[in-house]
Amino acid sequence: MRFTTLDRLKAWLDRLAQEVDLVAPCDVDGHVLYRPVSSSEEVLLDYERPELPAKDYLFPATEVLLRIEQRGKDVALEEVLPDRRQVLFGIRPCDAHGLAAIDALFLHQAPPDRYYQHHRERTTLVGMACIRMWEGCFCTSMGGGPTDATYLDVLIRPGPEGFFLQPVTPRGVAVLEGLEVTEPKGEPLPVEEYNPPVPVTPTAKWRAMFEGNIWMRHGERCLSCRICTYVCPTCRCFDVADRVVDIRSGVTRIERIRAWDACTSPNYRRVAGGHNPRPTNWERLRNRFLCKFCYYPEDFGPLGCVGCGRCIVSCPVDIDITEVMRDVAQK
Amino acid sequence: MSVRRAIIHQLREEARRLLSERRVDCIIGYETGPRGRVRPAFLYEPAEADRLVWGPECVHNLTTYLHNKKKPRKRGEEPPRIGIVVKPCDSRTLNVLFAERQIERGRVYVIGIACEGVMGRDGQPAAKCRRCTDRVPLVYDLLLGEPPAVEPAPDDWSDLERVAAMAPAERLTFWLREFDRCIRCYACRQVCPGCYCPTCAFERDDGLWVDMGIEIPQKFVFHLGRAFHLAGRCVECDECERVCPMGLPLSLLNRCLVREIEALYGHRAGRAEALTPLLFELGPEGSPI
Numbered sequence: 001m002r003f004t005t006l007d008r009l010k011a012w013l014d015r016l017a018q019e020v021d022l023v024a025p026c027d028v029d030g031h032v033l034y035r036p037v038s039s040s041e042e043v044l045l046d047y048e049r050p051e052l053p054a055k056d057y058l059f060p061a062t063e064v065l066l067r068i069e070q071r072g073k074d075v076a077l078e079e080v081l082p083d084r085r086q087v088l089f090g091i092r093p094c095d096a097h098g099l100a101a102i103d104a105l106f107l108h109q110a111p112p113d114r115y116y117q118h119h120r121e122r123t124t125l126v127g128m129a130c131i132r133m134w135e136g137c138f139c140t141s142m143g144g145g146p147t148d149a150t151y152l153d154v155l156i157r158p159g160p161e162g163f164f165l166q167p168v169t170p171r172g173v174a175v176l177e178g179l180e181v182t183e184p185k186g187e188p189l190p191v192e193e194y195n196p197p198v199p200v201t202p203t204a205k206w207r208a209m210f211e212g213n214i215w216m217r218h219g220e221r222c223l224s225c226r227i228c229t230y231v232c233p234t235c236r237c238f239d240v241a242d243r244v245v246d247i248r249s250g251v252t253r254i255e256r257i258r259a260w261d262a263c264t265s266p267n268y269r270r271v272a273g274g275h276n277p278r279p280t281n282w283e284r285l286r287n288r289f290l291c292k293f294c295y296y297p298e299d300f301g302p303l304g305c306v307g308c309g310r311c312i313v314s315c316p317v318d319i320d321i322t323e324v325m326r327d328v329a330q331k
Numbered sequence: 332m333s334v335r336r337a338i339i340h341q342l343r344e345e346a347r348r349l350l351s352e353r354r355v356d357c358i359i360g361y362e363t364g365p366r367g368r369v370r371p372a373f374l375y376e377p378a379e380a381d382r383l384v385w386g387p388e389c390v391h392n393l394t395t396y397l398h399n400k401k402k403p404r405k406r407g408e409e410p411p412r413i414g415i416v417v418k419p420c421d422s423r424t425l426n427v428l429f430a431e432r433q434i435e436r437g438r439v440y441v442i443g444i445a446c447e448g449v450m451g452r453d454g455q456p457a458a459k460c461r462r463c464t465d466r467v468p469l470v471y472d473l474l475l476g477e478p479p480a481v482e483p484a485p486d487d488w489s490d491l492e493r494v495a496a497m498a499p500a501e502r503l504t505f506w507l508r509e510f511d512r513c514i515r516c517y518a519c520r521q522v523c524p525g526c527y528c529p530t531c532a533f534e535r536d537d538g539l540w541v542d543m544g545i546e547i548p549q550k551f552v553f554h555l556g557r558a559f560h561l562a563g564r565c566v567e568c569d570e571c572e573r574v575c576p577m578g579l580p581l582s583l584l585n586r587c588l589v590r591e592i593e594a595l596y597g598h599r600a601g602r603a604e605a606l607t608p609l610l611f612e613l614g615p616e617g618s619p620i
């Protein structure tokens with residue numbers, strides 16, 4: 001395996017920060033989050049699972065799709081597509097696995113989502129293996145793992161005296177070109193701790209369980225916030241709206257934006273006239289779970305959960321996807 | 332038997348009795364989940380009573396769930412009668428909700444617990460407990476536990492000092508940095524027992540005052556607007572701050588207004604069954620209100 005030292009890795013990151021949009025895990029007021037960086041000094045190299053997934057950089061929380069300028073009867077449209085190369089450094093294997101799940105809908109269904117496709121093409125995924133499974137993680141039950149390189153362009157594994165580099169795709173080979181390698185020292189750190197496995201139940205059984213009191217039992221305490229969907233690396237619902245930016249001397253400037261949406265939120269399913277087919281918190285939560293384990297895999301292939309555990313640790317009322325999975329398996 | 336064990340025992344007995352005598356249709360209390368975390372629990376059958384727990388992890392203000400219980404379960408029925416476990420701080424919310432005609436007093440059976448304080452995420456006494464002067468609920472039908480012998484520490488507002496010490500420009504920078512981290516998940520609003528409008532003025536889907544973007548201007552308007560809408564109504568249970576996944580110090584905003592309103596009107600939300608004076612009272616000629 002190729003190997004490099006801390007100093008060389010940092011020099012490479014500093015150079016990348018000049019050439020591309022570099023995003024990496026940072027300490028933001030005590031929270032580990034992926035953020036754009038301009039120097040290796042800002043980059044964390046020993047960190048837990050970041051609190052938010054990396055999807056924001058391929059499917060931004062708010063994205064301007066079009067700029068619209070209206071002068072009288074003339075309307076001009078301009079599509080907004082960033083074109084700089086982007087490197088996501090230090091993402092976790094589950095982040096990349098989550099993107100693969102999103103790809104199934106946004107890339108592999110026709111027509112592809114132009115904006116997502118564009119971000120995907122400009123982006124290289126450089127992952128950092130986890131040295132243990134963190135609180136709530138169950139990736140090994142979902143077809144991933146703390147050292148899984150499958151969905152990355154490069155996997156880096158920390159060692160006692162440096163970093164082991166494992167290019168996975170041609171794009172990964174290319175991004176490593178500027179990184180000086182040396183004689184390997186030691187071995188990659190082994191995974192210290194594995195969490196217990198969680199049973200995954202076939203989609204048909206989830207479908208058959210649509211009725212039944214399990215959903216109210218798990219969902220009655222749900223706050224109908226958006227935390228679990230926003231922290232999830234596979235949730236990809238969005239809404240589109242136009243907003244007026246300004247009106248000046250006969251010119252109206254409008255932006256068409258899309259922003260993340262969440263099926264757990266009360267208004268998500270409300271239709272014209274005010275009817276809401278999912279009026280209660282537990283019906284909305286049922287949709288979230290059935291989407292992940294039944295609808296999404298049946299319609300698009302992959303499961304809608306990669307076992308990153310983020311929704312478990314961040315839910316303020318202890319709604320725990322693994323508890324639901326165990327319950328469904330036992331029924 | 333320790334005080335806590337005695338309370339849990341009484342709580343379960345009482346819940347069993349209320350449910351089997353059909354005095355209430357549902358009990359909202361606390362239980363421990365499989366990960367060992369304490370969480371809100373909804374009980375419908377007497378046999379479920381043994382799920383109930385009580386202890387310093389019972390930080391949640393359960394009164395927020397009463398809003399989900401305002402409608403009958405079936406058309407034509409009465410709305411359900413609810414038994415609810417409250418701490419002294421939570422009981423102040425009940426006063427606000429009764430005054431605002433959200434919940435009928437007769438529909439709730441209030442199981443108040445004399446409280447020795449609960450813990451924050453860090454395992455330390457929660458901020459709201461460090462300034463609590465009550466220790467016994469202000470509203471209850473049944474009181475469990477003995478008023479603990481904790482000397483009440485008067486509220487010295489020391490939590491507000493760090494923002495008060497900032498120059499206005501510095502304060503703006505401070506808040507913009509906090510709002511930048513916010514992901515507009517609305518957990519703070521959803522958990523708040525005072526945030527029950529069917530359509531929030533800052534709801535993104537309606538876009539009346541703020542658009543859908545998850546960006547600083549929308550978050551800025553949402554947080555300041557929410558704080559104003561809670562002025563004289565916020566009971567300082569700090570639930571918004573507890574649930575925030577991004578650690579925003581939201582209670583600073585609310586508590587600034589709590590202090591102002593107490594100074595202007597002598598009103599502290601939930602101390603009595605009273606509406607916020609902010610919308611309804613004018614001061615004498617020449618007074619700032």
Ligand code: SF4
Pocket residue numbers: 221222223224225226227228229264285314315316317319518
């Ligand atoms: S499951 Fe938890 S995080 Fe998700 S909407 Fe409900 S309360 Fe919010």
Ligand code: SF4
Pocket residue numbers: 228231232233234235292304305306307308309310311312321
């Ligand atoms: S559902 Fe929860 S555990 Fe599964 S990928 Fe999403 S956030 Fe992670």
Ligand code: SF4
Pocket residue numbers: 512513514515516517518519520571574575576577578579581
């Ligand atoms: S809970 Fe926190 S992150 Fe969510 S909207 Fe409120 S302040 Fe923002």
